[in-house]
Amino acid sequence: MPVPPLTAPTPHPARAASPQAEARCARRTTGCTSRAAALALALGALVAAPAHAAASTTSSRPAASTAKGAPPAKATLSDIIKASTADDWRPLDPERTLYMELPAGRVVIELAPAFAPRNVANIETLAREHYYDGLAVLRSQDNFVAQWGDPDEAQPKSLGSAKDKVAAEFTVPMTKAQHFVRQPDVDGYAPQIGHADGFPAGRDPKTGATWLAHCYGMVGVARDNDSDSGNGSGLYAVSGHAPRQLDRNITVVGRVVSGMALLTALPRGTGPLGFYEKPEQYTTIKTVRLASEVPEAERSRLEVMRTDSATYAAAIEAQRNRGGPWTKVAAGYIDLCNAPIPVREQGK
Numbered sequence: 001m002p003v004p005p006l007t008a009p010t011p012h013p014a015r016a017a018s019p020q021a022e023a024r025c026a027r028r029t030t031g032c033t034s035r036a037a038a039l040a041l042a043l044g045a046l047v048a049a050p051a052h053a054a055a056s057t058t059s060s061r062p063a064a065s066t067a068k069g070a071p072p073a074k075a076t077l078s079d080i081i082k083a084s085t086a087d088d089w090r091p092l093d094p095e096r097t098l099y100m101e102l103p104a105g106r107v108v109i110e111l112a113p114a115f116a117p118r119n120v121a122n123i124e125t126l127a128r129e130h131y132y133d134g135l136a137v138l139r140s141q142d143n144f145v146a147q148w149g150d151p152d153e154a155q156p157k158s159l160g161s162a163k164d165k166v167a168a169e170f171t172v173p174m175t176k177a178q179h180f181v182r183q184p185d186v187d188g189y190a191p192q193i194g195h196a197d198g199f200p201a202g203r204d205p206k207t208g209a210t211w212l213a214h215c216y217g218m219v220g221v222a223r224d225n226d227s228d229s230g231n232g233s234g235l236y237a238v239s240g241h242a243p244r245q246l247d248r249n250i251t252v253v254g255r256v257v258s259g260m261a262l263l264t265a266l267p268r269g270t271g272p273l274g275f276y277e278k279p280e281q282y283t284t285i286k287t288v289r290l291a292s293e294v295p296e297a298e299r300s301r302l303e304v305m306r307t308d309s310a311t312y313a314a315a316i317e318a319q320r321n322r323g324g325p326w327t328k329v330a331a332g333y334i335d336l337c338n339a340p341i342p343v344r345e346q347g348k
Contacts, residue, residue: 074323080315081305081342088311089303090198091346092257094292096120098127099300100148100259101286102137107237107259108300109219112199114176115212116169116253119221122162123232123253124290129160131233132288137266141274143240146263147222149233151282159233168227169251171209177201179308180210183316185333189213189244193336195307199255200336202247212252215242215337217260221251239264242337257343258302301346315340 075083092110100107113120126132132148135157139147150156174180177196180203187193190202193213200218203210212218218238223230230251237256256263271277291299305312320334 075318077315077318080318084311088306088309090306091303097291100288102262104262107262108257109254110257111254115172116251119166119169119232119251119253122166125162127288127290132285135285136282139275140266140269142268145236146239147236166231170248171211174203174208174210177210181308189247198304198307211248213336214238214244214246217256218252219254237263302343303346305342
């Protein structure tokens with residue numbers, strides 16, 4: 001029987017408010033980028049602000065040299081992370097963070113209720129009622145996705161009080177992504193790109209719609225041909241080159257912030273589209289829990305760089321125009337899915 005590109009099991013019978021600091025650049029992108037340039041210069045770098053602010057941060061005078069005949073050193077991503085302050089980071093919200101425990105370790109997923117409120121709510125219900133416990137990773141397709149869910153389509157596990165059908169949320173109104181900071185680079189899949197609350201996103205001002213992009217590590221809801229056939233009982237994570245052609249065709253609900261290596265290291269499936277053909281090939285899911293339901297001492301202490309901060313704007317610029325002795329030609333461009341979103345353990 002042919003398997004759809006992203007199958008879901010056959011249907012059967014909040015985020016805490018963001019701190020004020022997180023909104024400081026949301027409505028003033030130019031101010032954010034000019035501060036990014038100042039930060040870069042403070043690091044002893046000539047990292048220009050993103051393209052639309054470059055004119056106000058460059059000079060007609062020859063650049064000073066740090067060594068005879070050498071251009072000034074540019075700040076690297078590592079430099080910028082090291083120079084960041086506590087205000088540049090935010091902890092994961094336990095109410096919107098999932099821990100998927102595999103035999104080899106923990107996969108940490110940050111959910112995005114602003115972009116898919118109904119689907120995220122259903123996934124949270126499934127997690128609270130321990131639906132995912134004992135299910136399996138069913139698929140590992142090379143350079144594409146790793147997918148998990150119920151392997152038994154003949155006698156599927158009860159969804160409990162979760163809904164068996166949830167309306168698709170391929171896009172949401174732009175007003176829902178209140179902390180969107182635009183990235184000036186041109187994109188082939190969206191009129192505008194940027195980041196909102198730590199997630200890569202596209203948007204179209206003409207239609208007023210925004211959506212999460214299919215970058216590496218993003219988590220989506222598996223479905224059949226019917227747009228509303230997904231319910232969160234089957235999920236996948238992008239494990240290869242960003243398949244942006246899926247944008248606005250699948251509901252994206254979050255991002256793996258830790259543990260992607262556990263999924264990408266899985267053996268590739270030998271069946272069509274990378275599905276495993278034998279039960280012994282499955283990787284069993286021990287448990288999936290909301291972080292808020294895990295004892296505090298057992299939680300992962302992770303924090304994500306604020307994507308509406310001047311420091312993050314400088315981090316993107318450091319990747320857009322890399323310096324150092326190894327780089328011979330700076331790209332002057334960075335793809336949305338190549339813009340890093342740093343994650344670190346708290347206190348480090």
